[in-house]
Amino acid sequence: QVQLQESGPGLVKPSETLSLTCTVSGGSINSYYWSWIRQPPGKGLEWIGYIYYYGSTNYNPSLKSRVTISLDTSKKQFSLKLSSVTAADTAIYYCTRSSRYNGDFLGWFDPWGQGTLVTVPS
Amino acid sequence: DIVVTQSPDSLAVSLGERATINCKSSQSVLYSSNNKNYLAWYQQKPGQPPKLLFYWASTRESGVPDRFSGSGSGTDFTLTISSLQADDVAVYYCQQYYRTPPTFGPGTKVDIK
Numbered sequence: 175q176v177q178l179q180e181s182g183p184g185l186v187k188p189s190e191t192l193s194l195t196c197t198v199s200g201g202s203i204n205s206y207y208w209s210w211i212r213q214p215p216g217k218g219l220e221w222i223g224y225i226y227y228y229g230s231t232n233y234n235p236s237l238k239s240r241v242t243i244s245l246d247t248s249k250k251q252f253s254l255k256l257s258s259v260t261a262a263d264t265a266i267y268y269c270t271r272s273s274r275y276n277g278d279f280l281g282w283f284d285p286w287g288q289g290t291l292v293t294v295p296s
Numbered sequence: 297d298i299v300v301t302q303s304p305d306s307l308a309v310s311l312g313e314r315a316t317i318n319c320k321s322s323q324s325v326l327y328s329s330n331n332k333n334y335l336a337w338y339q340q341k342p343g344q345p346p347k348l349l350f351y352w353a354s355t356r357e358s359g360v361p362d363r364f365s366g367s368g369s370g371t372d373f374t375l376t377i378s379s380l381q382a383d384d385v386a387v388y389y390c391q392q393y394y395r396t397p398p399t400f401g402p403g404t405k406v407d408i409k
Binding site: 218219220221232234235236268270276279280281282283284285286287288289 | 345346401
C-alpha cells in the first residue's frame with residue numbers, strides 16, 4: 175500500500191523560500207501524477223500543482239509565479255519550492271497522488287500524506 | 297476556475313439519522329463523451345488528512361461504508377449518510393476535477409446532535 179510522508183522545516187521566514195519533500199513508499203512513482211495541496215489552519219483546501227512522473231508540471235495560476243515542483247525518481251521523492259513566502263502561506267502542506275485517464279490528469283487525490291505544518295510569522 | 301460551493305456550512309444530526317450535504321459547481325462537470333461527472337468527495341477528521349470517499353460523483357472508494365452514498369449530475373451533487381454514526385463526525389469536502397486547477401468546496405462540518 176502506497177504511503178506518502180512530507181518532510182521539511184516547520185518555520186520559514188517571510189520573503190524566504192519554503193522547501194518540502196514528499197517520500198513515496200510501498201509503491202511505484204511511475205505512471206502517476208504527484209501533487210501538493212495546502213490547507214491554512216481551520217480553512218479549506220487549495221491545490222498547488224502537480225508533477226507527472228515523466229517530469230511535466232502544472233501549477234495553480236494563483237501560485238504559479240512562486241512555485242516549483244520537482245521529482246527524483248531514484249529516491250522516490252518529489253519536492254515543492256514556494257518562494258517569497260508571507261504569513262498567508264502558513265498552512266498544512268499535503269502531498270498526494272492522482273492517476274491518469276485517457277492520457278490526461280485525473281484529478282482526484284488518494285492517498286494523502288499526513289501533512290506538515292509550515293508557519294510563516296507575520 | 298470552477299467555483300465549488302457547499303451547503304450547509306455545518307449540520308448536527310442525531311445518531312442513526314440521515315445527514316445530507318449539497319455541493320454545487322459553477323459550471324457542469326459532466327463530460328459528455330464518457331457521461332461521467334468529474335466530482336469527488338472527501339472526509340476529513342480532526343488532525344488527519346482528507347480521505348477519499350467517492351469519485352465520478354457516485355463511485356464509492358474501497359472500504360467506505362455503504363451508509364455513505366454520492367449522487368447528482370451536472371452542477372448539483374449530494375453526499376448522504378443514511379444513518380449517522382459517531383465515527384462520521386468530520387468535515388466533508390467536494391472537489392471538481394473537470395478542469396485544472398482542481399478546486400474544492402469550503403467544506404461542511406457534520407456533528408452529533
